[in-house]
Amino acid sequence: MAAGTPSWLDNIAPEIASKLHSDGDAVARFATDYGGIISAAPPAAVLRPSSPEDIAALIRCANRADSPFSVAARGNGHSTHGQAFAPGGVAIDMAELRGGGQRIRVSAEESYVDAGGEQLWIDVLEETLRHGMSMRSWVDYLYLTVSGTLSNGGVGGMVFQHGPMVSSVLELDVITGKGEMVTCSPELHSDLFNGVLGGLGQLGIITRARISLRPTPAxxxxxxxxxxxxxxxxxxxxxxxxxxxxxxxxxxxxxxxxxxxxxxxxxxxxxxxxxxxxxxxxxxxxxxxxxxxxxxxxxxxxxxxxxxxxxxxxxxxxxxxxxxxxxxxxxxxxxxxxxxxxxxxxxxxxxxxxxxxxxxxxxxxxxxxxxxxxxxxxxxxxxxxxxxxxxxxxxxxxxxxxxxxxxxxxxxxxxxxxxxxxxxxxxxxxxxxxxxxxxxxxxxxxxxLAHYKSRTDWMEHFGEVKWKRFMQLKQTYDPKALLSPEQHIFTN
Ligand SMILES: Cc1cc2nc3c(=O)[nH]c(=O)nc-3n(C[C@H](O)[C@H](O)[C@H](O)COP(=O)(O)OP(=O)(O)OC[C@H]3O[C@@H](n4cnc5c(N)ncnc54)[C@H](O)[C@@H]3O)c2cc1C
CATH class of the missing domain: 3.40.462.10 (FAD-linked oxidases, C-terminal domain)
Structure with missing residues (x-):
C-alpha cells in the first residue's frame, strides 16, 4: 500500500487486499464521471473483483473495520454529479466482472436473460438478439450498466407502454450493506427487491438481474x-x-x-x-x-x-x-x-x-x-x-x-x-x-437522477411514506450507511 493511505487498508483480509489498488493512477479515474463537474477526493483504493464473492468479502471487511469505510460500485461512470464516487473509501470497478462473456445467459424457452450487474446493455442486447428476443423497454443509450440503470429506473420511449426498465426485472442477486448475498424477487425478500430497484445503490450491490424478454420483430x-x-x-x-x-x-x-x-x-x-x-x-x-x-x-x-x-x-x-x-x-x-x-x-x-x-x-x-x-x-x-x-x-x-x-x-x-x-x-x-x-x-x-445534498431535500423528494420505508430498508440492509455515500442521502 502507498504511504499515507488509511490504516484500515492494512487490516483487510489478505485474499481481498491483493485485489485492492491504491496507486494514484488506479484511483484517479474513480473521482471523475461523465458529468465532469464534481470534484471529490479519490477513493483510498479500488477493488478489482474476480467474482461477486470478492465484493461480499470486501463489504464484510468494511463492516468489521474499527472505523467502517464507505463502498461504492462504479458501473460505467455515466453519472453526472459524482453519485458513484467513494471519497476515501473503496470504489468497486464493476467492469472487471465483464470479461469472459459468461455473465449474460438467455433462456429463450422461459423468455428471460440473466445478466451480470456490471454488463453493458449493448452486450445484453446483442446476446438476446441472437435468440430473436429483446427487452420490452429500453433506455436511449446502451453504454450504461445493467445495475447503474436499475439503481435509477431506466427510462426511454417505450416506458409509456411497458414501464421503466425496472418494471421488467424478475429477480436479482444482491450483496447487502452487511455483506450478505441475497436472491430476491417479487415473491422472495420482496422488500429488498423493490427497494433496490431505483434504490440509488443504497441497499446493496446488484450482481445479477433476471429480466423478461419477448420475441422481437426484425x-x-x-x-x-x-x-x-x-x-x-x-x-x-x-x-x-x-x-x-x-x-x-x-x-x-x-x-x-x-x-x-x-x-x-x-x-x-x-x-x-x-x-x-x-x-x-x-x-x-x-x-x-x-x-x-x-x-x-x-x-x-x-x-x-x-x-x-x-x-x-x-x-x-x-x-x-x-x-x-x-x-x-x-x-x-x-x-x-x-x-x-x-x-x-x-x-x-x-x-x-x-x-x-x-x-x-x-x-x-x-x-x-x-x-x-x-x-x-x-x-x-x-x-x-x-x-x-x-x-x-x-x-x-x-x-x-x-x-x-x-x-x-x-x-x-x-x-x-x-x-x-x-x-x-x-x-x-x-x-x-x-x-x-x-x-x-x-x-x-x-x-x-437526482443529486440533492441535504437530507431535507431527499425527504421532500421521496415524500413521507416512501422516505419512511426507504429509511427502514436502509436500517435493515445497510445499517452502517456504507454504500454509495456520494448520493448524500444517509451520509450528510
Ligand atoms: C450518455 C448518457 C445517456 C443516458 N441515457 C439514459 C437513458 O436513456 N435512460 C435513463 O434512464 N438513463 C440514462 N442515463 C443515465 C444513466 O441511467 C445513469 O447515468 C446511471 O447512473 C447509469 O450509469 P452507469 O451504469 O455508468 O452507473 P454509475 O454512474 O457508475 O452508477 C450510478 C449509481 O448506481 C450505483 N451502482 C453502480 N453499479 C451498481 C451495482 N452493481 N449495484 C448497486 N448500485 C450500483 C453507483 O454507486 C451510483 O450510485 C444516461 C446517461 C448518460 C451519460
Whole structure:
C-alpha cells in the first residue's frame, strides 16, 4: 500500500487486499464521471473483483473495520454529479466482472436473460438478439450498466407502454450493506427487491438481474415529425401514449429545438432534408420534434398502420421523415449520434462538461413549465439536447424506490447540456433557476437522477411514506450507511 493511505487498508483480509489498488493512477479515474463537474477526493483504493464473492468479502471487511469505510460500485461512470464516487473509501470497478462473456445467459424457452450487474446493455442486447428476443423497454443509450440503470429506473420511449426498465426485472442477486448475498424477487425478500430497484445503490450491490424478454420483430420504422407549436406536439404525444399495444407506435419520444437549433444527424436526414428543416428552424425561436417508431416484420402491414396514425397527427405538413432500420441500429441510435457529435466538435471530448437536469413534470403543468423554462433558457443560449415525452404512471410500480409525480400522465423532460470547462456553471445556474421556477409556481416536478445534498431535500423528494420505508430498508440492509455515500442521502 502507498504511504499515507488509511490504516484500515492494512487490516483487510489478505485474499481481498491483493485485489485492492491504491496507486494514484488506479484511483484517479474513480473521482471523475461523465458529468465532469464534481470534484471529490479519490477513493483510498479500488477493488478489482474476480467474482461477486470478492465484493461480499470486501463489504464484510468494511463492516468489521474499527472505523467502517464507505463502498461504492462504479458501473460505467455515466453519472453526472459524482453519485458513484467513494471519497476515501473503496470504489468497486464493476467492469472487471465483464470479461469472459459468461455473465449474460438467455433462456429463450422461459423468455428471460440473466445478466451480470456490471454488463453493458449493448452486450445484453446483442446476446438476446441472437435468440430473436429483446427487452420490452429500453433506455436511449446502451453504454450504461445493467445495475447503474436499475439503481435509477431506466427510462426511454417505450416506458409509456411497458414501464421503466425496472418494471421488467424478475429477480436479482444482491450483496447487502452487511455483506450478505441475497436472491430476491417479487415473491422472495420482496422488500429488498423493490427497494433496490431505483434504490440509488443504497441497499446493496446488484450482481445479477433476471429480466423478461419477448420475441422481437426484425425491423423498425423510425419517424421524425416536426412541429412549430408546443401544444400540437404534446396533444399528439398524449394521444399516442393513450393507444394500447398493437394499435399505436411502439416508441414515443420528443425533442425541443431551442434558439433556432439546427438538426445535424446525417445518420437519419439526407443533406436536402436537413437543409429544408433548418430553413424552418431559422424562422422559429423554438421548434419541436416528435420521434416515434413501429417494430415490424411485414412491410405492407407497417405501411398501413403508419399511414393511419400519421393522418391523426398535426405535424407541419411535409415535415415527416422516416427510415427503416434493424432493431439493433434503432436501439443503438444515440451512440451513433454521440459519436457523430464528438467527431464534429472542435474541443477535446475530455474537456466537455455535462451539467444535466432530468425532471418528471406532471401533465397538468407541462405548459406552464415549458413557458418558464424556455424564458430562462433564452438568456443562457445552451447547447445540447432537450428531450420531452410523456409516460403513463400506471406502468410504474409504486412499491419500488424510484419516485414519480402524483399524476396519471407525466413528462420526462431531460436537459442534456454539453458545455465547456468555462461555461458549465452558467448552465448549472440555469438548471437551478428552472428548479426555483417549479418551486415558486408549485409545479410538483420530481428529479430523475437526482443529486440533492441535504437530507431535507431527499425527504421532500421521496415524500413521507416512501422516505419512511426507504429509511427502514436502509436500517435493515445497510445499517452502517456504507454504500454509495456520494448520493448524500444517509451520509450528510
Ligand atoms: C450518455 C448518457 C445517456 C443516458 N441515457 C439514459 C437513458 O436513456 N435512460 C435513463 O434512464 N438513463 C440514462 N442515463 C443515465 C444513466 O441511467 C445513469 O447515468 C446511471 O447512473 C447509469 O450509469 P452507469 O451504469 O455508468 O452507473 P454509475 O454512474 O457508475 O452508477 C450510478 C449509481 O448506481 C450505483 N451502482 C453502480 N453499479 C451498481 C451495482 N452493481 N449495484 C448497486 N448500485 C450500483 C453507483 O454507486 C451510483 O450510485 C444516461 C446517461 C448518460 C451519460
Amino acid at each position: 425491423k423498425v420504422r423510425w419517424l421524425r415529425l416536426f412541429y412549430t407549436d408546443f401544444d400540437s406536439l404534446t396533444s399528439d404525444q398524449e394521444f399516442l401514449i393513450s393507444l394500447r399495444d398493437t394499435v399505436g407506435f411502439d416508441y414515443v419520444e420528443g425533442q425541443v429545438l431551442l434558439n433556432h437549433q439546427q438538426v445535424d444527424d446525417p445518420n437519419f436526414f439526407s443533406i436536402e432534408e436537413a437543409e429544408r428543416i433548418n430553413q424552418l428552424t431559422a424562422e422559429f425561436n423554438a421548434m419541436y420534434l416528435l420521434e416515434v417508431a413501429v417494430f415490424f416484420d411485414s412491410t405492407s402491414l407497417v405501411d398501413q398502420k403508419v399511414e393511419g396514425l400519421l393522418q391523426r397527427l398535426s405535424f407541419v405538413p411535409g415535415f415527416a421523415f422516416s427510415k427503416d432500420v434493424s432493431h439493433l441500429e434503432f436501439l443503438n441510435r444515440v451512440y451513433t449520434e454521440e459519436e457523430h457529435r464528438k467527431s464534429s466538435m472542435a474541443v477535446d471530448p475530455s474537456k466537455i462538461r455535462h451539467p444535466w437536469l432530468n425532471l418528471f413534470v406532471p401533465k397538468s403543468r407541462i405548459r406552464d413549465f415549458q413557458t418558464g423554462a424556455e424564458g430562462i433558457l433564452q438568456n443562457i443560449n445552451p447547447t445540447g439536447v432537450v428531450l420531452l415525452y410523456p409516460m403513463n404512471r400506471n406502468r410504474w410500480n409504486e412499491n419500488m424506490t424510484v419516485v414519480v409525480p402524483d399524476e396519471d400522465v407525466f413528462y420526462s423532460v431531460e436537459f442534456l447540456w454539453t458545455s465547456t470547462e468555462q461555461d458549465w456553471k452558467n448552465l448549472e445556474a440555469g438548471n437551478n433557476e428552472i428548479l426555483g421556477f417549479c418551486h415558486r409556481q408549485g409545479v410538483q416536478a420530481k428529479q430523475y
